[in-house]
Amino acid sequence: MCTSLTYTNRTDQHFFARTMDFPTTTPWRPSFLPRQQHWTTGLNDERVTQQAILGGGRLPIGIDNFLMADGINESGISCAELYLPHAVHYEPAAQAGQLNLTPQDFINWVLGEHTSLDAVSHDLPRVRLVNQTWHDEPYVYPFHWVLSDQTGQTLVIEPTGGPLTAQVNPSGVLTNTPVLEKHFENLNRLLGVNGATINVDTKKAAQHWLQSAQPLPTGSIPTNRFNHMAIRRLGTPKLSTEQTIPTLFTWLNEVRLPYDPAKRHQISHNYTHYRSVIDLDRHQYYFRPRTTERLQVIPLTTEMAQQWQTPVVFSAD
Numbered sequence: 001m002c003t004s005l006t007y008t009n010r011t012d013q014h015f016f017a018r019t020m021d022f023p024t025t026t027p028w029r030p031s032f033l034p035r036q037q038h039w040t041t042g043l044n045d046e047r048v049t050q051q052a053i054l055g056g057g058r059l060p061i062g063i064d065n066f067l068m069a070d071g072i073n074e075s076g077i078s079c080a081e082l083y084l085p086h087a088v089h090y091e092p093a094a095q096a097g098q099l100n101l102t103p104q105d106f107i108n109w110v111l112g113e114h115t116s117l118d119a120v121s122h123d124l125p126r127v128r129l130v131n132q133t134w135h136d137e138p139y140v141y142p143f144h145w146v147l148s149d150q151t152g153q154t155l156v157i158e159p160t161g162g163p164l165t166a167q168v169n170p171s172g173v174l175t176n177t178p179v180l181e182k183h184f185e186n187l188n189r190l191l192g193v194n195g196a197t198i199n200v201d202t203k204k205a206a207q208h209w210l211q212s213a214q215p216l217p218t219g220s221i222p223t224n225r226f227n228h229m230a231i232r233r234l235g236t237p238k239l240s241t242e243q244t245i246p247t248l249f250t251w252l253n254e255v256r257l258p259y260d261p262a263k264r265h266q267i268s269h270n271y272t273h274y275r276s277v278i279d280l281d282r283h284q285y286y287f288r289p290r291t292t293e294r295l296q297v298i299p300l301t302t303e304m305a306q307q308w309q310t311p312v313v314f315s316a317d
Contacts, residue, residue: 006154033049043105090130125164144157178222274289
C-alpha cells in the first residue's frame, strides 16, 4: 500500500521519495550492501553485486540475504518496489536460458548489477520473474517497480505478461493497483481532462485544483493516494533547494497509513513503517521511522563504495 514519487526541484536536483507500507514484519532498517557481495536468489542461484547499495531493507529471521524495498546505488540510480495485486503475471517455473529471479530478488539485481537505466532496460528482456517464494517466506508478492536517476527520468516496470519492459512515467508518481495507464486515466477523469496521458492540460488542471483550495483525495485506496500525490507534484510550483526535503516529507505524511496497536498481530494490517527520501545527486538516504520519527541522513560515499566490505544495518531509531 505504498506511495512514491520522483521530483526535480528548481535547481535541477533530483529526488525519489516513498512511504513504505506493509503488514507487520521483521523491522525495516537503513541498510548498506557492498560491492562484491555474494547473495543467493530465491531460486538458489548465486550472484555478486558490482555496485554498492544503500536503502531500506530487512534481514528476515533465519535468512542470510537482505530484502531491499528501495535504494540507490553508487552510480546514482534508484529502484523501489510497490504492490500490484490482481495484475501481475509471473512465470510458473524457471525458464531455460533466461535470467530467472523471484520478485524479491529484483531490486538487488537492478541496483547491484547496473550503472544506468539504459543498462537495466537493455537487460530486461532476458529476465523471467518466477512464481516462487523467496527463501521459504510464506508469500509470493505481486510487485511493480519504479526506477529513477540523476537525469530526472522515471521508469516503471510492470510484470503483467510477456517480456518485461520499462515504461516512462511522466506523472512521476506510483502507488499500487491498478496499472500505471489506468492511474493516468483516473487522474485525468478526476481533473476533467480527456485521455489517458499526462500532458500540459493535466498539469494546468492540477495547478487549478490547488489554487482553488479543493480538498485532495484521501484514504487508503491506491487510486486516491495516486491522485492526491500527482496533484501535489504536478500542481505545485517548483520548490527551492531548502524547501524540497521538508516538503517531500510533508507530502508523504499526507498519505501515510496509521499504525493501530490493536491490529498489530493481524496479517492484513498495513501501516507505514517508514518514509524515505533519496537525494539522487548527492547520494544521500533520508530515513524517518514510524517508531521515533527521528530523521537520519546517511550518505553513500565514494569511500564506503570502495572500502566497506561487509553489509551494515543502521539503527532505525
